[in-house]
Amino acid sequence: MEVRTRAPGKIILSGEHAVVHGSTAVAAAIDLYTRVSFRLLPPSEGDAGSVELELKDTGLAFSWPSSRLKETFSFEAIGPPLSPTPRPCSPEHSKLIASLVEEQNIPEAKIWLRSGIHAFLYLYTSIHGFKPGKVVISSELPLGSGLGSSAAFCVSLSGALLALSDAFSIDRQTKGWLELELSELELVNKWAFEGEKIIHGKPSGIDNTVSTFGSMIKFRSGELTHIRSSTPLRMLITNTKVGRNTKALVAGVSERVLKHPDAMAAVFRAVDSISKELSVIIESPTSDDVSIIAKEEKLEELMEMNQGLLQCMGVSHASIETVLRTTLKYKLASKLTGAGGGGCVLTLLPTLLSTKIVDKVIAELESCGFQCLKAEVGGKGLEVCFS
Numbered sequence: 001m002e003v004r005t006r007a008p009g010k011i012i013l014s015g016e017h018a019v020v021h022g023s024t025a026v027a028a029a030i031d032l033y034t035r036v037s038f039r040l041l042p043p044s045e046g047d048a049g050s051v052e053l054e055l056k057d058t059g060l061a062f063s064w065p066s067s068r069l070k071e072t073f074s075f076e077a078i079g080p081p082l083s084p085t086p087r088p089c090s091p092e093h094s095k096l097i098a099s100l101v102e103e104q105n106i107p108e109a110k111i112w113l114r115s116g117i118h119a120f121l122y123l124y125t126s127i128h129g130f131k132p133g134k135v136v137i138s139s140e141l142p143l144g145s146g147l148g149s150s151a152a153f154c155v156s157l158s159g160a161l162l163a164l165s166d167a168f169s170i171d172r173q174t175k176g177w178l179e180l181e182l183s184e185l186e187l188v189n190k191w192a193f194e195g196e197k198i199i200h201g202k203p204s205g206i207d208n209t210v211s212t213f214g215s216m217i218k219f220r221s222g223e224l225t226h227i228r229s230s231t232p233l234r235m236l237i238t239n240t241k242v243g244r245n246t247k248a249l250v251a252g253v254s255e256r257v258l259k260h261p262d263a264m265a266a267v268f269r270a271v272d273s274i275s276k277e278l279s280v281i282i283e284s285p286t287s288d289d290v291s292i293i294a295k296e297e298k299l300e301e302l303m304e305m306n307q308g309l310l311q312c313m314g315v316s317h318a319s320i321e322t323v324l325r326t327t328l329k330y331k332l333a334s335k336l337t338g339a340g341g342g343g344c345v346l347t348l349l350p351t352l353l354s355t356k357i358v359d360k361v362i363a364e365l366e367s368c369g370f371q372c373l374k375a376e377v378g379g380k381g382l383e384v385c386f387s
C-alpha cells in the first residue's frame with residue numbers, strides 16, 4: 001500500500017521572528033504544496049532491506065540499509081526506536097543521525113539539505129524504526145525562501161509516515177484526498193514540530209501549524225485561532241532569490257535580544273499589537289468599496305509598520321529594500337515574509353487595483369531579476385490519499 005500526502009506552504013502576514021519570542025503572529029496557507037509518497041517495502045530473503053529517500057527537487061536520492069540503522073541506534077544509546085508520542089531528538093540521537101547523514105556524501109553545493117535529511121531520519125526512525133520503506137518528496141515551493149518549505153516538508157512527511165502506522169485508525173480503503181480527524185492532525189503537527197526544531201533550531205511552531213490545519217490563523221505561544229477574512233486578500237509574492245537560512249536568522253535575532261533586551265522587548269510588544277490589530281481588521285465586515293478601501297489602507301499601514309520593526313530586528317536585506325522601493329512607486333505596501341535576509345516579500349494588491357498596474361509592477365520586479373508568484377491565500381492544510 002502506498003500513501004500520498006500534500007501539505008501547503010504559508011505566508012506570514014505579520015509577526016515573524018517576534019512569534020518565536022512570544023508575540024502574536026498572523027499566517028495563512030497558500031496553494032503551493034510539498035508532496036510525499038511513502039510505501040513500506042517487504043524485506044527480501046537474506047536482506048533486511050533499506051530505507052530510501054528520493055528528493056525530487058534536488059535530483060538526489062539516499063539510502064540506508066536497515067541493518068545499518070539498527071546497528072547505529074542501539075537501544076542503550078537512545079532508548080526504544082518506536083515512540084508512540086512525539087518527543088524531542090536527544091543530543092545523543094542527533095549525533096548518531098548526523099553520522100548517518102555524513103556518510104551520504106551530499107554535494108557541497110547542496111549542503112543546506114543536511115538539516116532536511118536529518119529531520120527525515122529522525123521522523124522515519126521514530127515512527128517506523130528500521131522497517132524498509134521508500135519515501136519520495138517533491139515541492140512546488142521555493143526552498144529556503146520564507147514560504148515555509150521546511151514546515152511543509154515536515155508536515156507532509158509526518159502525515160505520510162503516521163498514515164501507514166498503527167497510530168492512525170484511518171480507513172485506508174477510502175479513495176481520493178482525505179482530510180484527517182482533529183486528533184490525527186494534532187499528532188502530525190506535534191511530530192512536524194519536532195522536525196522543524198531540527199531545521200530551524202528554535203521554531204515558534206506557526207509554520208507547521210498553518211501547514212497542518214490550513215486556512216488563516218492567529219498564533220501565539222503554541223495556541224492557534226482560525227480567522228476568516230471578510231473580503232478575499234490578494235497578495236503578490238516576490239522571491240528575491242537571495243538564499244538564506246532560517247536557523248541562522250532566528251539565532252541572529254536571539255543574539256540581538258541578549259545585547260538589547262529592553263529595546264527588543266519593546267519591539268516584540270509592538271509586533272504583538274500590530275498582529276492583534278491586523279487580525280481584527282482582516283475579520284471586520286465590509287459593505288461597499290469605501291469600506292474595502294479603508295480596510296486595505298489600514299492593512300497596508302500595519303504591514304509597513306511590521307516591516308520597520310523587522311528592520312529593527314536586523315532581518316531585512318538590500319534585495320528586500322529594492323522590492324519595497326519598487327512597489328512603493330506604485331503606492332503599494334510590502335513587507336518581508338518568513339525569516340527575511342533575502343527570500344520572499346509580500347505586497348498587498350488592493351481589490352480595486354487594475355490588472356494593468358499589477359502587470360506593470362510584476363514586469364518591473366522581474367526586470368530586477370526577482371520572480372513573482374500569485375498564490376491563493378487561506379486554503380486547505382494537510383491531505384492524505386491511499387492507493
Ligand SMILES: Nc1ncnc2c1ncn2[C@@H]1O[C@H](COP(=O)(O)OP(=O)(O)O)[C@@H](O)[C@H]1O
Binds near residue numbers: 115116139142147246
Ligand atoms: N522539498 C524539499 N526537499 C529537501 N529538503 C527540503 C525540502 N523542503 C524543505 N527542505 C529543508 O528545509 C530547508 C529550508 O528551510 P528554511 O531555511 O526554514 O526555509 P523555508 O522554510 O522558508 O523554505 C532546506 O534547507 C532543506 O533542508
Ligand SMILES: C[C@@](O)(CCOP(=O)(O)O)CC(=O)O
Binds near residue numbers: 019146205207
Ligand atoms: C522566522 C520565523 O518566525 C518564520 C520562519 O519561516 P521560514 O522558515 O522562513 O519560512 C521562525 C518561526 O516562527 O519558527
Ligand SMILES: [Mg+2]
Binds near residue numbers: 151
Ligand atoms: Mg522554514
